[in-house]
Amino acid sequence: MTHQDTTPDAAAANAATTDSATGPATADGSTTAAPAVPPASQNPARWGRVDEDGTVYVTTPDGGERAVGSWQAGEAAEGLALYARKFDDLRTEAELLEKRLSSGSGDPKQALSSAEHLRDGLAEAAVVGDLAALGARLDHVVGRAKTAVDNAKVEKDRARADAVARKEALVTEAEEIAAEATHWKTAGDRLRAILDEWKTVRGVDRKTDEQLWRRFSKARDAFSRRRGSHFAELDRQRAAAKTRKQELVEEAEGLTGSTNWADTANRYKQLMAEWKAAGRAPKDSDDALWQRFRTAQDTFFSRRSEAFSERDAEFAENAKLKEELLAEAERLDPAADLQGAQQALQRIQGRWDEIGKVPRERMRELEGRLRAVADSVRDAADARWRRTDPEAQARVDQFRERVEQFQAQADKARAGGDERRAKKAEEQAQQWREWLAAAEQALASR
Structure with a gap:
């Protein structure tokens, strides 16, 4: 049973066995198709054998045998297949040489030397395959290579002129x-690409090539000096950026424990803007500093979020307590007991201030309800004053005096930095203003 080789080289070799008698003209002018060489790996036993002691033989073109090696590692068929693959490697080398000649790539002299080397060494090659066919194929390749060498001589002067022109253009661009x-x-x-292309341009005489190379090398050195100066300046800038960012990181880390939430959050925003304005530090330093900066930010804002969560819970509880006070306040009946309602309202307002803040979205609702109760009590008091007060002008004067007293207290508290006391005094002053307005209206309506 034969083994069918399906490797790419074998597929190419299989195709070669079906070449027609003649083919299209190639770069060396040949039109005769190469002799076909069957792949040895398809049927190694056709071209050789392995005897009992492991010696590997190949059938020679004259019908005899020649020992090419020894196989002791396994089945005889495996050893025969190994030497058949070596034959196919030579066959592939011959095909590649011929393809280079057909395409016009490579050096014809080198192709000729390689083909002759393969052909001359075939008699001693340690391979198993159709030696006669491969020898004919190599003779064919050698003939084509010689023709290509002759044709190359005709093209040499033209190629040299083209090569010089190409290198001059590359030098000018550099x-x-x-x-x-x-x-x-x-x-x-681009300079590296020019250098790579330079290496592929062949055929320039030594003197001209050296002159052009000196120009090209000088251009590369000049570019390297300009680029070096640029990056040296860039390094100085990055070193300065590193120093500045280290300062920003240290400040950011120093703020992580702050409880001045609003001012510190604003400062972190400013630090971020300053970070961007500082420019880039060296990449490894920049990444490490950025990680420290972000960690400091995250630490502060995580603490702030936790504090706000606790505050929100506290505010929600305060809102609940104030709703209970409102329920009590809204049950007051100033029409039935004005003095009792006023006293109860004062107690409720005192407790209201002691409870503290509520969620922002609840403030208007809750304050509005308490204000409505206060308005109701005040209206009842105003109504009584209008009915019973014999000394309305004296009361107006007294109310005006109280307004001035509370306003003075508010101004003094604010000047001393006690905003809470100032706010409370202003609320009391406003209350007395309202009563003053009511008293003045009652006096005017008499």
Whole structure:
């Protein structure tokens, strides 16, 4: 049972066995198809054998045998397959040489040397395969290589002129880059590409090539000096940015324990703006500093979130307590007992202030309800005053005096930085203003 080789090289070799007698003209002018060489790996036993002691033999073109090696590692068929693959490697080398000749790529002299080397070494090669066919194929390749060498001589002068023109163009471009380019990466990549292309341009005489190379090397050095100066300045800027960012990080870390939530949050925003304005530090330092900066921010804002959560819970409880006070206040009946309602309202208002703040979205609702109760009590008092007060003008004067007293207390408290006491005094002054207005209206209506 034979083994069918399905490797890419074997597929290419299989295709070669079906070449027509003649083919299209190639770069060396040949139109004769190469002799076909069957792949040895398809049927190694056709071209050799392994005897009982492990010696591997190949059938020679004259029908005899030649020992090519020894196989002791396993089945005889495996050893035969190994030497068949070595034959196919030589067959592939011959095909590749011929493809290079057909495409016109590579050096015809090198191809000729390689083909002759393969052909001359075939008699001693440690392979198993159709040696006669491969020898004919190599003779064919050698003939084509010789033709290509002859044709290359005709094209040499033209190729030399083209090569010189191409290198001159590359040098001119390199000199322009050295003098003008500021996109350093793109320009550097282009100079490397020019160098790579330079290496592929062949056929320039030594003297001309050295002259052009000196110009190209000078252009590269000039570009490197300009680029070096640019990045040295960039390094100085990045060192300064690193120093500035270290200062910002230290300040940010120092603020993590603050409880001045609003001012500290605003300062973190300013620090972020200053961070962006500082520019980039060296990448490893920049990443590490940024991580410290973000950690400090996250620490502070996490603490603030926890504090706000506790405050919100406290405010919600305060709102509940104030709702209970409102329920008590809204049960007052100033029409039935004005003095009792006034005294109860004062106690409720005192307790109201002691309870403290409520959620912002509840403030208007709760304050409005308490104000409505206070208005009701005040209206009842105003009504009584209008009915019973014989000394209305004296009361007006007294109310005005109380307004002035409370306003003075508010101003003094605010000047001393006690905003809570100032606010309370102003509320009392406002209450007395309202009573004053009512008293004045009652006096006017008499």
